[in-house]
Amino acid sequence: MATSFFxxxxxILLLAFFSTSSSEFVLPLTHSLSKxxxxxxxxxxxxxxxxxxxxxxxxxxxxxxxxxxxxxxxxTLSFSLGHSSSVSLYLDTGSDLVWLPCxxxxxxxxxxxxEKRTPPLNISSTASKVSCKSPxxxxxxxxxxxxxxxxxxxxxxxxxxTSDCNSFSCPPFYYAYGDGSLVARLYKDSLSMPVSSKKSLxxxxxxxxxxxxxxxxxxxxxxxxxxxxxxxxxxxxxxPQLGNRFSYCLVAHSFDSDRARLPSPLILGRYxxxxxxxxxxxxxxxxxxxxxxxxxxxFYSVGLxxxxxxxxxxxxPGFLRSVDGKGNGGMVVDSGTTFxxxxxxxxxxxxxxxxxxxxxxxxxxxxxxxxxGLSPCYYFDKVVNVPSVGLHFVGNSSSVVxxxxxxxxxxxxAGDGKQxxxxxxxxxxxxxxxxxxxxxxxxxxxxxxQQQGFEVVYDLEKGKVGFARRQCAALWDSLNKS
Numbered sequence: 001m002a003t004s005f006f007x008x009x010x011x012i013l014l015l016a017f018f019s020t021s022s023s024e025f026v027l028p029l030t031h032s033l034s035k036x037x038x039x040x041x042x043x044x045x046x047x048x049x050x051x052x053x054x055x056x057x058x059x060x061x062x063x064x065x066x067x068x069x070x071x072x073x074x075x076t077l078s079f080s081l082g083h084s085s086s087v088s089l090y091l092d093t094g095s096d097l098v099w100l101p102c103x104x105x106x107x108x109x110x111x112x113x114x115e116k117r118t119p120p121l122n123i124s125s126t127a128s129k130v131s132c133k134s135p136x137x138x139x140x141x142x143x144x145x146x147x148x149x150x151x152x153x154x155x156x157x158x159x160x161x162t163s164d165c166n167s168f169s170c171p172p173f174y175y176a177y178g179d180g181s182l183v184a185r186l187y188k189d190s191l192s193m194p195v196s197s198k199k200s201l202x203x204x205x206x207x208x209x210x211x212x213x214x215x216x217x218x219x220x221x222x223x224x225x226x227x228x229x230x231x232x233x234x235x236x237x238x239x240p241q242l243g244n245r246f247s248y249c250l251v252a253h254s255f256d257s258d259r260a261r262l263p264s265p266l267i268l269g270r271y272x273x274x275x276x277x278x279x280x281x282x283x284x285x286x287x288x289x290x291x292x293x294x295x296x297x298x299f300y301s302v303g304l305x306x307x308x309x310x311x312x313x314x315x316x317p318g319f320l321r322s323v324d325g326k327g328n329g330g331m332v333v334d335s336g337t338t339f340x341x342x343x344x345x346x347x348x349x350x351x352x353x354x355x356x357x358x359x360x361x362x363x364x365x366x367x368x369x370x371x372x373g374l375s376p377c378y379y380f381d382k383v384v385n386v387p388s389v390g391l392h393f394v395g396n397s398s399s400v401v402x403x404x405x406x407x408x409x410x411x412x413x414a415g416d417g418k419q420x421x422x423x424x425x426x427x428x429x430x431x432x433x434x435x436x437x438x439x440x441x442x443x444x445x446x447x448x449x450q451q452q453g454f455e456v457v458y459d460l461e462k463g464k465v466g467f468a469r470r471q472c473a474a475l476w477d478s479l480n481k482s
Contacts, residue, residue: 025195025242026479028263029075029091031253041411045372045426075250075264075335075448077222081208082124082189089118089222091248091266092336093458096227096298097140097175098234099184099209100220107218109180118219123187123210129169130186136207137170139228140186175209180216184209201268203238224335224458225298232460235268242269247457248335249472250448252405262473285457285466286400288393295327296441300458302465303394304331304444307346309353310387316346319435320443321394331444333456333465339374340407340447341432350389351376354427357387365424368413374426384410384425391446400467406450 076088087100101107105120130136132149141149150165159165170186191206207229211220223230224246235243251264291301304320306313320343323330342350355376362378369375378384389407390399410425428449435443455475457466 024267024269025193025201026476027077027193027195027266027268028476029077029248029250029266030088030263031075031251042368042371045374045409075248077266079191079193081121081191081206082126084121084124087118087121087220089220090336091224092221092334093224093300094298094332094334094336095177095221095223096225096230096233097209097221097223098207098229098231099175099182099211099223101214101218102210102212105212105214107214107216109216110214110218121210124189127187127189130188130207131166132168132170133163133166134170136186136229140170140173140175140209173209177217180214182209182211182214182217184211186210201242203235205238206234223298226300226460227298230298232458236460244461245269245457245459247455247466249455249470249475250335250452251472251476252403252452263476264472265476265479267479283469285455285468286393286396286398287459287464287466288395290463290465291323291330293323293327293330293442294325296332299442300333300465301330301442302333305392305394307342307350308388308390308392308399309350310357312353313392314346314349314353316392317343317435317443319343320346323442327441329443331446332442333446333451333458335448335451337445337447338449339428339430340450341430341445343443344431344434346444347429347431350429351427354387358384361385365413365426368424368426372426374409374428374430377424377426379422379424381423384408386425389429400454402450403453403469406452 075091077091078086078088080086089098089100101118101120103120103122132153132155133146137149138144138146141152144152146163146165147160149171150160150168152171153165153168155165155168159168172183172185175182175184186207187210188205188207191203191208192200193203195201209229211217224232227233232243232246235246237243246266246268248266249264251262288302291303293299293301301323303322304316306315308314319329320331321329358378359376362380362384365377365379368377386404386408388401388404390401392399407428408425409428410423413422413424415421432444451467453469453472454467455470455472457468459466
């Protein structure tokens, strides 16, 4: 009897081991910022602040989706489709479509784009067009009725009347970003991703958009938002244990360095019993609930309770704590925006407290603010005593305390020949506008620069977002050794 029980117990342990060991895959995210694309750190910062602000504000106009990632925030994910070679797409939690340029490819108004890194894909012989009767087709066409899709696909009237349009492919669809757009057609093919164990994760019948014509969009995007066509949603339907929970840990980078960085781990199927901390001093996850946004259902919206500067707690307006029935309010956790955008009233209070601490001791660098788009900035000749900054999310008594380098950027200003070189430090939180300007959209965005050095987990099954301090490079090494 004892022997039988022992064998049964051993079998349970073996089953548990194999089921959990196959439910987590680690993929590399590459950050490929090159300072040489810009004349100076000023130009790079100005480009990044401008794109962060544009991406945020376009969410409140014309019902457009977010901008793709910009210089300074381009974390890319690589995989293969069918028999094609590997492609690299921007990882974007602020949109819900996986698309890439396809041959023949034309990008209009792309002459000024620096990031032409995605060679057009030759459609594999194994790829197939998506039916106009499929949910994926409806999602791409904003949930149009099947009969309308059949009509757009120019199928015969008798097929429409009998709902027999399975053989007709989904018509091309239009997808708009803040400063560009594309026309694409849906395809299905097998998707293969390299994983940390030097094996590949293969997903069959993966749906993606194939764009032959784009406007100012030369690089494809891997949408990791909450929509039906997003990467996690398709993972959930094809492999539930992977898609219901994922996380990433962004390795810190600097705007004034071209030094090669280790990959940032993207972890699919990350569960609490397998969360690996490199050492016992690393923090546990701080969770907050995802908020549903009826106007932007693909966003990962959360409620922001307030921000602390040093020991002073600054409460957030009610607009940031929840999302109403019209899609107004809340904070979006976004891998595709570089700097955090805040509601004007909250931003101004944070700046006032920050300036109260630093403005009395250090000279304000107004010219640097104009050149970079960051504010406030200060000149300093010695180590700056910068107050701590923490984010307080709804439903949790603990705060997410940011590392200093996540919110205060320090660099050497080369001057203009008349002025000597001086050390400068700038706050990397931005003014997103007042509540009236932001009507119809989120009140704040948590940018990826402020997420560096944290493992950010998206638990779609429980509807929560979590944050935990991590040594991301060490986490990558640890996960790849396991």
